[in-house]
Amino acid sequence: MIVNNRVKSVSFIIISILILLSVILSFLTNPVSPTPWVLIAALCMMPLIKQKHIKQIKWSxxxxxxxxxxxxxxxxxxxxxxxxxxxxxxxxxxxxxxxxxxxxxxxxxxxxxxxxxxxxxxxxxxxxxxxxxxxxxxxxxxxxxxxxxxxxxxxxxxxxxxxxxxxxxxxxxxxxxxxxxxxxxxxxxxxx
Ligand SMILES: [Fe+2]
Ligand SMILES: [Fe+2]
Known part of the structure; x- marks a missing residue:
């Protein structure tokens, strides 16, 4: 289980770094392209995606x-x-x-x-x-x-x-x- 959870966490970090690198590369190669902005939006969504997978109980x-x-x-x-x-x-x-x-x-x-x-x-x-x-x-x-x-x-x-x-x-x-x-x-x- 810890392996699964750690693998998930490490994958999450790697994906985030890859997106960040893609943003930098996109800005360097074509600064007027909308691609880096789309990637930035995806990067901002990452913590929300991660959070959604964790079961949270709400007060009712x-x-x-x-x-x-x-x-x-x-x-x-x-x-x-x-x-x-x-x-x-x-x-x-x-x-x-x-x-x-x-x-x-x-x-x-x-x-x-x-x-x-x-x-x-x-x-x-x-x-x-x-x-x-x-x-x-x-x-x-x-x-x-x-x-x-x-x-x-x-x-x-x-x-x-x-x-x-x-x-x-x-x-x-x-x-x-x-x-x-x-x-x-x-x-x-x-x-x-
Ligand atoms: Fe009680
Ligand atoms: Fe109680």
Whole structure:
């Protein structure tokens, strides 16, 4: 996988350099020709083409819990997940990849704690079950991080898929379950 991703990144750089060289050559050989301008436009499009291949998750109103700081947490988690997908897909620097993964895991844990505290404060009856779900997720991610520490980049595809699938499902199915209960008790009127 890392080979595939690195090959993609190197190919992208080579194509960009070739286009740039063609632009210079076109300007030198025929300065009035429209060709270099077409090539410049193609060069400008390159980052957009690359970006399009990376799966990015957009925030949607249907993910909203109605409690501002929890929605902000969820937005940040999606942002960190997107950053991680970019780091994984570009596969150019292990440090960048590891940093993005660590930030995502650490913010996920931080968010879980905040959410559990909120449920506890309002006496939500489904707290224990929700906590178990969070813990199962943390255990799974930590297991993958341990595998990543041994196998490196190759194992990360599973983490991306797991986190994307789990996070969206958890927000839509489990987090929305406490929403009505907490909003009815006025939890949406307070911020932290
Ligand atoms: Fe959540
Ligand atoms: Fe949750």
């Amino acid at each position: 109103k249907e993910y909203s819990i109605g409690i501002e700081y929890i929605d902000q947490d969820h937005k940040k988690l999606l942002h960190l997940l997107n950053q991680f997908s970019i780091a994984f897909d570009y596969a150019q620097c292990e440090e960048f990849e590891r940093e993005a993964l660590e930030e995502l895991v650490s913010y996920t844990k931080y968010h879980f704690k905040r959410e559990e505290k909120l449920m506890e404060d309002y006496g939500y009856p489904g707290l224990a079950e929700h906590q178990e779900e969070h813990q199962a997720m943390i255990d799974k991610v930590e297991e993958y991080v341990a595998i990543y520490n041994i196998e490196g980049h190759d194992s990360l595809k599973q983490v991306t898929n797991l986190l994307t699938y789990w996070l969206i499902n958890h927000i839509q199915e489990s987090d929305t379950q406490y929403r009505d209960y907490l909003v009815e008790l006025g939890a949406d009127e307070f911020d932290v």
